[in-house]
Amino acid sequence: MRLYGTFNGTLVIAGLAIVFTLIAPSIFQFFTIITLTQVIGLSILALSLALVWGFGGILCFGQSAFFGIGAYAYSVAAVNIGGSTGSILIAILAAAVFAAILGYFVFYGKVSDVYLAVITLTVSLILYSLMRRTSGPEYKIGNALLGGFNGTGSAPLNMPGDGSAMLFPMQTFYVSMAILVIAYVFTGWLVTTKFGRVCVSIRENEVRTELLGYDTRLYKLCLFSISAGIAGLGGVLFCVGVTRVTPDVFSLGQSALAIIWVIVGGRMTLIGPILATFVLYFLTSSLGSQQILNANLVLGIILVVFVLLVPNGVVPTIMNWFERRRTKRYERQKERRMKLRKHRAIG
Amino acid sequence: MARREVVVETRNLSMHFGGVRAVDNVDFELREKELRCLIGPNGAGKSTFFKCLTGQLRPTSGDVVIRDIIMTGRESHEIASLGVGIKTQVPNLFDGLTAVENLWLSSRRWHGDRRANTLVKETIDRLELGEIRSSIVGSLAHGQRQMVELGMVVAAEPWLVLLDEPAAGMTEEETFKTAELVREINKTSALIVVEHDMNFIRAISDIVTLFHQGSIFMEDKMDVISADPNAREIYLGHKT
Numbered sequence: 001m002r003l004y005g006t007f008n009g010t011l012v013i014a015g016l017a018i019v020f021t022l023i024a025p026s027i028f029q030f031f032t033i034i035t036l037t038q039v040i041g042l043s044i045l046a047l048s049l050a051l052v053w054g055f056g057g058i059l060c061f062g063q064s065a066f067f068g069i070g071a072y073a074y075s076v077a078a079v080n081i082g083g084s085t086g087s088i089l090i091a092i093l094a095a096a097v098f099a100a101i102l103g104y105f106v107f108y109g110k111v112s113d114v115y116l117a118v119i120t121l122t123v124s125l126i127l128y129s130l131m132r133r134t135s136g137p138e139y140k141i142g143n144a145l146l147g148g149f150n151g152t153g154s155a156p157l158n159m160p161g162d163g164s165a166m167l168f169p170m171q172t173f174y175v176s177m178a179i180l181v182i183a184y185v186f187t188g189w190l191v192t193t194k195f196g197r198v199c200v201s202i203r204e205n206e207v208r209t210e211l212l213g214y215d216t217r218l219y220k221l222c223l224f225s226i227s228a229g230i231a232g233l234g235g236v237l238f239c240v241g242v243t244r245v246t247p248d249v250f251s252l253g254q255s256a257l258a259i260i261w262v263i264v265g266g267r268m269t270l271i272g273p274i275l276a277t278f279v280l281y282f283l284t285s286s287l288g289s290q291q292i293l294n295a296n297l298v299l300g301i302i303l304v305v306f307v308l309l310v311p312n313g314v315v316p317t318i319m320n321w322f323e324r325r326r327t328k329r330y331e332r333q334k335e336r337r338m339k340l341r342k343h344r345a346i347g
Numbered sequence: 348m349a350r351r352e353v354v355v356e357t358r359n360l361s362m363h364f365g366g367v368r369a370v371d372n373v374d375f376e377l378r379e380k381e382l383r384c385l386i387g388p389n390g391a392g393k394s395t396f397f398k399c400l401t402g403q404l405r406p407t408s409g410d411v412v413i414r415d416i417i418m419t420g421r422e423s424h425e426i427a428s429l430g431v432g433i434k435t436q437v438p439n440l441f442d443g444l445t446a447v448e449n450l451w452l453s454s455r456r457w458h459g460d461r462r463a464n465t466l467v468k469e470t471i472d473r474l475e476l477g478e479i480r481s482s483i484v485g486s487l488a489h490g491q492r493q494m495v496e497l498g499m500v501v502a503a504e505p506w507l508v509l510l511d512e513p514a515a516g517m518t519e520e521e522t523f524k525t526a527e528l529v530r531e532i533n534k535t536s537a538l539i540v541v542e543h544d545m546n547f548i549r550a551i552s553d554i555v556t557l558f559h560q561g562s563i564f565m566e567d568k569m570d571v572i573s574a575d576p577n578a579r580e581i582y583l584g585h586k587t
């Protein structure tokens with residue numbers, strides 16, 4: 001079952017991620033470690049898009065809407081209930097429930113794929129302009145001011161059950177990596193279950209899946225909500241890393257970036273988009289510190305190059321290359337064995 | 348002999364596309380364990396009738412009744428969920444997946460993981476798909492793809508099977524194999540088979556329903572239909 005991937009591969013990569021987490025403090029500067037928490041949040045956004053788009057075939061142009069909802073829900077909840085553990089759960093739920101409501105209309109209304117992309121993007125942009133208009137003391141949820149285009153502060157993570165025991169940056173990094181690994185293993189597991197496989201079959205041929213007796217609308221709705229919940233979780237880590245959330249999380253640029261990460265990393269894999277997020281993030285931020293090349297221009301060129309030359313993305317291309325080498329070697333061995341056998345038969 | 352129970356029934360079923368009456372007031376009955384062939388010239392409305400049965404089209408008027416439940420205008424998955432196996436006229440496979448994966452998805456809808464895996468293995472042996480089991484079906488030859496689609500139907504063990512042109516584009520040998528398979532499926536399930544290939548129909552058929560311009564023109568044994576001058580006219584008139 002090649003296209004479905006194997007869960008063992010997922011576990012191996014998760015193991016490597018844990019090794020990376022343990023050695024990261026000794027190879028990176030402290031400042032980089034702090035930045036990493038944001039990037040981990042963004043990579044979870046990429047993971048969620050890889051799930052819904054790569055595996056479910058649902059092109060959600062506005063995945064950042066759920067990312068932003070997660071970030072805002074966390075920030076607001078943390079002020080009101082004081083403490084991050086419950087707020088994280090609220091953020092995931094808020095994003096997933098919002099997606100479930102939106103998805104209900106979209107999937108049960110049999111909106112076509114292209115419109116789905118447009119609608120999700122529009123929703124994201126509506127949230128963007130709505131949140132920008134929330135400056136002033138009258139816009140608040142409980143005790144949390146929304147703050148218009150300046151956004152609102154996001155509380156750091158704390159020990160579960162003790163709102164006053166803030167985590168240090170290094171601890172926050174460990175927790176973020178743990179969350180990334182859990183999210184990755186969960187998605188990797190999900191795509192090997194019956195549910196995940198049916199989602200892949202919907203991507204391949206929705207009519208056929210329907211004719212086999214699967215309620216494709218329900219499957220798509222569930223996948224959409226799950227992926228939104230994961231995006232919301234990404235939003236939490238992002239705003240914790242930045243220490244505040246602004247309406248920019250809903251911007252067109254944010255949505256576009258997520259799509260670029262997935263395309264470059266390879267949308268048929270889960271690890272590809274995660275890695276692409278890290279690489280491209282540090283590439284553009286190092287470009288940002290010099291004046292010769294515009295970072296957005298470089299990003300645009302990378303995207304065009306990938307769409308034209310490596311349409312499957314980096315990770316699938318590398319995996320195919322290895323596979324081809326392996327089959328070639330296997331065939332050569334087989335040939336040699338056959339020759340030997342012939343020799344013996346003659347001799 | 349007591350008449351067996353009616354499992355599929357259409358009442359005054361009509362499907363119009365603008366002015367085209369693709370299906371026009373069709374009353375049809377299929378009984379348990381029956382094997383019925385639908386024939387008729389191109390454009391007679393067979394596939395449209397078929398799509399009304401499978402929920403791919405919502406009929407303009409009339410009703411589709413399956414096992415005493417009115418299924419008119421229900422979604423395809425609701426109809427399939429009654430235990431109906433469907434193969435459409437246009438090839439309909441998961442092109443990016445392997446043959447095994449295709450069969451598994453069909454079987455798993457009805458069976459637990461272990462049973463589904465066993466059924467997939469059995470189906471592969473039965474349809475002699477062993478050589479292509481791990482091939483991506485998008486890269487297979489037409490006849491092989493047809494076989495995989497039949498395999499998907501078989502692997503789900505449906506009680507009612509609807510096949511639209513299962514033998515189209517197959518070699519003689521494959522057609523023969525398909526006819527055998529259809530008869531074997533018929534031991535446990537009722538079938539409606541739309542087909543053009545007369546040899547295929549002769550090989551499998553019991554009662555044949557002849558469609559003409561959206562209506563049932565005749566319903567009888569194949570020998571009787573081939574001997575009927577009007578029925579021959581309908582076919583010959585469209586063959587040249």
Ligand SMILES: Nc1ncnc2c1ncn2[C@@H]1O[C@H](COP(=O)(O)OP(=O)(O)OP(=O)(O)O)[C@@H](O)[C@H]1O
Nearest residue numbers: 364367369387388389390391392393394395396436
């Ligand atoms: N979606 C559609 N819109 C308009 N007209 C249609 C549509 N589908 C079918 N028709 C018309 O309905 C009539 C019946 O078509 P149908 O496909 O049911 O014929 P058929 O008996 O299956 O023919 P064939 O043997 O070629 O498969 C034809 O005149 C066809 O042009």
Ligand SMILES: [Mg+2]
Nearest residue numbers: 393394395436
């Ligand atoms: Mg037809």
